[in-house]
Amino acid sequence: MSADTQGQQHPLSLYFKVWGLLFVLSALSYMVDYLQFQGLLRWSLILIFMFLKAGLILSVFMHFVWEPITLRVALLVPTLAIPIFIAFMAIEGNYTMTSRLMFLAG
Amino acid sequence: MTEMNSKPQGYWQHLVIDWSADKEAFKVNWGKVMMWVFLVSDTFIFSLFLIGYMNVRISATEAWPLTSEVFALVVGGEHIPLLLIAIMTFILITSSGTMAMAVNTAYQGNKNATFWLMIATAALGFSFVGMQAYEWSKLIVEEGIRPWGNPLGAAQFGSTFFMITGFHGLHVTGGVIYLTVVAIKVKLGHYDKKGFQIVEITGLYWHFVDLVWVFIFAFFYLW
Numbered sequence: 217m218s219a220d221t222q223g224q225q226h227p228l229s230l231y232f233k234v235w236g237l238l239f240v241l242s243a244l245s246y247m248v249d250y251l252q253f254q255g256l257l258r259w260s261l262i263l264i265f266m267f268l269k270a271g272l273i274l275s276v277f278m279h280f281v282w283e284p285i286t287l288r289v290a291l292l293v294p295t296l297a298i299p300i301f302i303a304f305m306a307i308e309g310n311y312t313m314t315s316r317l318m319f320l321a322g
Numbered sequence: 323m324t325e326m327n328s329k330p331q332g333y334w335q336h337l338v339i340d341w342s343a344d345k346e347a348f349k350v351n352w353g354k355v356m357m358w359v360f361l362v363s364d365t366f367i368f369s370l371f372l373i374g375y376m377n378v379r380i381s382a383t384e385a386w387p388l389t390s391e392v393f394a395l396v397v398g399g400e401h402i403p404l405l406l407i408a409i410m411t412f413i414l415i416t417s418s419g420t421m422a423m424a425v426n427t428a429y430q431g432n433k434n435a436t437f438w439l440m441i442a443t444a445a446l447g448f449s450f451v452g453m454q455a456y457e458w459s460k461l462i463v464e465e466g467i468r469p470w471g472n473p474l475g476a477a478q479f480g481s482t483f484f485m486i487t488g489f490h491g492l493h494v495t496g497g498v499i500y501l502t503v504v505a506i507k508v509k510l511g512h513y514d515k516k517g518f519q520i521v522e523i524t525g526l527y528w529h530f531v532d533l534v535w536v537f538i539f540a541f542f543y544l545w
Binding site for chain 1: 333334336337340341347348349350351355358359362365366369373374376377378379380381382383390403404408411412415418419421422423425426429517518519522525526529530532533536537539540543544545
């Protein structure tokens with residue numbers, strides 16, 4: 217094996233810290249439901265905990281932050297299409313619902 | 323190697339030099355690059371499922387069933403919302419931890435520890451699938467939820483639920499088999515000469531399955 221394929225080696229203590237954080241964040245996102253938070257507070261908390269958890273798994277467990285910039289850009293740029301599609305389909309969904317309420321209701 | 327060695331290279335210079343060079347662009351293990359490319363494509367598949375779910379949930383005129391109630395468990399007379407899903411979430415996170423440790427021990431050459439950590443990961447994944455099977459049968463038999471309708475509200479609930487969790491469960495099942503195979507091959511010494519990148523690559527897949535669950539948990543169960 218050549219030197220450039222040595223792989224990702226990081227101290228176990230880092231993994232344990234992230235592991236603990238993931239447990240705390242999961243417990244917190246469960247509490248959002250358990251305490252029955254509603255509306256904007258509920259959605260923003262769900263999204264914050266979700267992105268923190270996803271970010272930790274991706275960057276540390278999947279070693280993404282230690283990969284070369286070339287690979288990171290190649291993997292991240294295509295996913296930019298996803299938020300655009302989310303926006304399109306949200307607009308479309310609202311249009312469908314409005315049409316249903318206008319023409320199909322009652 | 324490169325003629326640029328004398329100059330300190332900046333962040334973006336690196337990218338331009340790597341991509342414009344007439345050689346391999348990604349200076350990492352090729353198997354790892356292939357796994358990453360697969361995972362990006364898988365990201366799109368799960369994104370499409372979740373976007374489809376968002377679209378039908380927005381456009382549904384009937385009320386969406388309350389997931390907090392649908393997935394509640396009764397433990398000792400107590401009604402605890404979303405309990406099973408919370409346990410499944412913790413199990414998957416625990417398995418991610420054991421997987422991360424397996425990658426670490428593999429690079430240290432500790433094959434025995436790697437084998438057992440990977441088997442532990444697979445066992446946790448298997449228990450996850452078992453709980454999902456229980457969840458599905460409970461929903462089908464007791465709650466009467468079908469892909470084409472349910473007594474609780476919007477008909478789209480069933481179709482998106484079975485599609486999304488089913489596809490994720492399939493990924494977990496595949497991961498359990500993948501982990502078991504690689505773990506046994508590690509123990510048999512198949513990677514002694516090749517190096518243990520395969521454990522890191524298997525780990526990438528497994529962490530991705532956990533990553534997808536984070537999004538399903540947030541958007542399907544909590545939203």
